[in-house]
Amino acid sequence: MEEGKLNRSLSARHIRMIALGGTIGVGLFMGASSTIRWTGPSVMIAYAVAGLFLYLIMRALGEMLYVDPSTGSFANYASDYIHPVAGYLTAWSNIFQYVVVGISEVIAVGEYMNYWWPNLPTIIPGIAVILFLMLANLFSVKAFGELEFWFSMIKVVTIILMIVAGLGVIFFGFGNHGQPIGISNLWKNGGFFTGGVKGFFFALSIVIASYQGIELIGMTAGEAKNPQKTIVEAVQSTIGRILIFYIGAIFIIVSIYPWNQLGEIGSPFVQTFAKIGITFAAGLINFVVITAALSGCNSGIFSASRMIYTLAVNGKMSKRFLKLSRHGVPFYPVVAISGGILIGLVINYLLPMFVTHSENIFVFVYSSSILPGMIPWIVILISEIKFRKIHAEQMTKHPFKMPLSPYTNYLTLAFLAIILCFMFINPETRISLLIGLAFLFLMTIHYFLREKRLKKA
Numbered sequence: 001m002e003e004g005k006l007n008r009s010l011s012a013r014h015i016r017m018i019a020l021g022g023t024i025g026v027g028l029f030m031g032a033s034s035t036i037r038w039t040g041p042s043v044m045i046a047y048a049v050a051g052l053f054l055y056l057i058m059r060a061l062g063e064m065l066y067v068d069p070s071t072g073s074f075a076n077y078a079s080d081y082i083h084p085v086a087g088y089l090t091a092w093s094n095i096f097q098y099v100v101v102g103i104s105e106v107i108a109v110g111e112y113m114n115y116w117w118p119n120l121p122t123i124i125p126g127i128a129v130i131l132f133l134m135l136a137n138l139f140s141v142k143a144f145g146e147l148e149f150w151f152s153m154i155k156v157v158t159i160i161l162m163i164v165a166g167l168g169v170i171f172f173g174f175g176n177h178g179q180p181i182g183i184s185n186l187w188k189n190g191g192f193f194t195g196g197v198k199g200f201f202f203a204l205s206i207v208i209a210s211y212q213g214i215e216l217i218g219m220t221a222g223e224a225k226n227p228q229k230t231i232v233e234a235v236q237s238t239i240g241r242i243l244i245f246y247i248g249a250i251f252i253i254v255s256i257y258p259w260n261q262l263g264e265i266g267s268p269f270v271q272t273f274a275k276i277g278i279t280f281a282a283g284l285i286n287f288v289v290i291t292a293a294l295s296g297c298n299s300g301i302f303s304a305s306r307m308i309y310t311l312a313v314n315g316k317m318s319k320r321f322l323k324l325s326r327h328g329v330p331f332y333p334v335v336a337i338s339g340g341i342l343i344g345l346v347i348n349y350l351l352p353m354f355v356t357h358s359e360n361i362f363v364f365v366y367s368s369s370i371l372p373g374m375i376p377w378i379v380i381l382i383s384e385i386k387f388r389k390i391h392a393e394q395m396t397k398h399p400f401k402m403p404l405s406p407y408t409n410y411l412t413l414a415f416l417a418i419i420l421c422f423m424f425i426n427p428e429t430r431i432s433l434l435i436g437l438a439f440l441f442l443m444t445i446h447y448f449l450r451e452k453r454l455k456k457a
Contacts, residue, residue: 014145015234017152018216018299036262039203040194041186041254046207047246053412054211055239057377060384060402060409061215062235067387067394069227074215075310078379081386088316088447089440090379091307093372096439097212098300099337100369103344105297106130112293115286123349127342129294134338137301140327144302151295158288159245162269165276166252175275183255194259201422205370205429208419210246212373213296214238215380216303232400297341305333316450367429371436374416381409 035043061074070076075094079087106129110122136143168174170181186192193200217234253268256275262268269288273281309330312321325331385406388395395401402408423429 014142014149015217015230017149017156018145018302035203035206036250036254036259038195038199038206040190040192040199040259042193042200043203043207043254044247044250046200046204047250048243050204050208050211051239051243051246053415054214054377056402056408056412057380058214058217058235058239059400060405061217061380062231062400063398063402063405064380064384064387065217065231066228066398066400067391069231074376074380074383075307076314077383077387079314081383081390082379084314085444085447086379086382087314088311089443090375091311091316092443093375093440094307095304095337097369097373098304099340099344100365101213102297102300102304102337102341103348105293105300106341106345107348108293109290109297112286112290115283121349123345126345126349129297130338130342130345133294133298133301134334136298137305137334137338138325138327138329138331141302141329144298148295148298148302151291151298154288154291155295156241156245158269158285159249162272163248163252165278166256166272169272169275170252170255175277181256185255185258189258189260198422198425201418202426202429205419205423205426208416209367209370209373211242212370213299213303214242215376216299235400301334301337301341304337305330308333308336365435367432368435368439370423370429371420371433372439374420375440378413378416381413385409 035046039046064077065073068076075087075091077087078090106126107122109129110120110125113120113125114122133147136147165174169176170183173179173181195202217231217238252272253262256272257268270281270285273284278284308317308321311317312319312333321330321332321336323331384402388402388405420433423433
């Protein structure tokens, strides 16, 4: 192993699918039931509004990546254009978020495997998944990209087929004795906005979390072929596709099924395929959900390991984490993140044996990644304002500038602040937000103590 440069072997198709795969996760396939429960069919507007603001965040990131396509990009931008503590918090927020996501995804794989093997201990598939994805990530960045491409492709094809099948049910009566179901469920059963303004914003806080991972484009920049062209293409295409997949799938779900009965039918994907005569629908969707979980864990290992590498580059972690394998992969960061996910899996398996109601602890920890997951977005928006001033000359001929900056930056920051306020108001998300705040507070204290100790040394 050696210190050197990361390999640039991710193509445009890899990066597009990595961004798509990072945001289309297990939640959508399991029915997005809590968001629909809070606001009813208007959840489609919530996805559209969140998508618009996420597009602005991606444009701000794309503007900076076009000039400086580095690994760990937004953590570096936070250090350079805000303050080193902002870069430190961004990197650790990303690591925390993806270790937590990785743990939840491998736990999910074990549970979904019980569909075929009911007596199989859930920890066994989880360990197998961690070892497989660690080896794939260590082999080469191209192996990671190829795995993520196919994991994401399976999800995307399933959603497209579900949308096509659903449109057949809605407008042509497939699986409903030739009687079109129509779209009256959108306004029946309490109306379009069933939970009012408060319900809409409660749903929005969970909807925004489903977009987390889209900033993975920034993590791939340092390992992308022809990064300027690749990043522009990926940013331009990804948001539109995500909006189509999310809004399209949820339009089908809330049109075919009364929103207030979704909790009783299980997975709407399974039901929709079963309606048109696909008898193995449950097994098919179970397989797709497993690939979605594998995709989430795969992306997590990649992203968090690159953040550890970035911290090491900036002198915030041991130089040992700078060592690259002969394939140009940061060896120790990949092993460390895989080990962290494994520890979380083992704790999740053993804790219920010693602590009653321990599942609530893990629910809080999993959902506490929402605030740390927002930190990259916040620093991207703030960094871009300073970035523009420093790179004023390059901005004159820049072909991919953030639209209407800095006003769109401030508007998007205000939107994220409103989301956090409603997370605090909502009793179901308040504890998760407070855990996220406590994590950021402790890491800030750790940064300044560490800097003080280094100065004394």
